[in-house]
Amino acid sequence: EVQLQASGGGLVQAGGSLRLSCVASGFTFEDYAIGWFRQAPGKEREGVSCVGSSDGSTYYRESVKGRFTISKDIPKNTVYLQMNSLKPEDTAVYYCAALGDYSTNSYYKSNLGCPSVEYEYDYWGQGTLVTVSS
Numbered sequence: 001e002v003q004l005q006a007s008g009g010g011l012v013q014a015g016g017s018l019r020l021s022c023v024a025s026g027f028t029f030e031d032y033a034i035g036w037f038r039q040a041p042g043k044e045r046e047g048v049s050c051v052g053s054s055d056g057s058t059y060y061r062e063s064v065k066g067r068f069t070i071s072k073d074i075p076k077n078t079v080y081l082q083m084n085s086l087k088p089e090d091t092a093v094y095y096c097a098a099l100g101d102y103s104t105n106s107y108y109k110s111n112l113g114c115p116s117v118e119y120e121y122d123y124w125g126q127g128t129l130v131t132v133s134s
Contacts, residue, residue, distance in 0.1 A: 002027045002122075004097065004125060006020060006022050007020070020096075023035040024077045024079070027098065047117060050070070054108060057113030083116075090134045092130060096124075098122060102123050
């Protein structure tokens, strides 16, 4: 059974940092893409960042570039999202998602890197709430 467990959210002041973790189990970690998405109250879910295993690609939403860093620890089956210089507009529920068999995905085959759109992802974890106070 594929499972994703996201954690690390919390309340932080603007300018602060948090590190989110996504622990994966039940699938082959060697051929995957892991994405982080977020959904703010009253808004649609949006892609924040992703990392692909087969091509080492990464993606960052424009508004988080230079502030967020995605990384992976394969032995621990964990992907991290380090979030620095947090802003109130980063407040949202953050979700991690997995795309299996990444090397067969159309984004990979088209050299587009890991996808930032949620419909490409097969498995989802529960969310973790990040609240940034001003």
